[in-house]
């Protein structure tokens with residue numbers, strides 16, 4: 115894996131729809147393997163851990179979801195997860211990686227096609243397969259490139275997805291700990307979250323939600 119290089123960095127004051135505000139330092143890169151315009155946001159203040167024995171850096175690897183992140187779609191839990199991650203990372207200092215992997219890598223239009231199939235009774239993974247796509251086409255090589263370039267080679271991963279930690283570990287990022295995100299359950303996304311748990315061993319505990 116070729117290293118990436120930092121291309122630019124710039125400050126972005128964030129304010130979410132609920133009023134929560136945080137200061138972000140955005141990094142862009144040269145040399146990301148898929149040529150995509152992926153973003154790393156540094157939130158909060160902390161000395162980055164790289165030596166053994168230092169506390170790992172808190173990191174969320176978030177995949178772009180236009181409908182959930184921007185429009186507030188209730189078909190998934192991406193928007194609330196992004197909002198939660200921003201606050202939790204800002205509290206202790208760390209990185210939020212925003213990967214341009216709409217629809218688990220299949221793209222926006224295909225994701226909407228998959229929604230239509232879900233309305234006909236398939237779950238989120240079966241719908242991707244019916245479209246001739248993988249259940250989950252995401253590859254986290256660019257995430258590992260960004261983290262290693264930023265000096266965050268030892269991280270605590272904020273995620274319920276065991277595949278992310280395994281891929282990052284295989285790509286040379288030490289992930290000694292994974293911490294779950296909260297459960298953001300609504301009537302509209304219950305079937306989607308249930309499919310995530312069933313298919314990919316997501317660590318969401320839906321039984322805890324009343």
Ligand SMILES: [Zn+2]
Pocket residue numbers: 179181182183190191192193
């Ligand atoms: Zn989403």
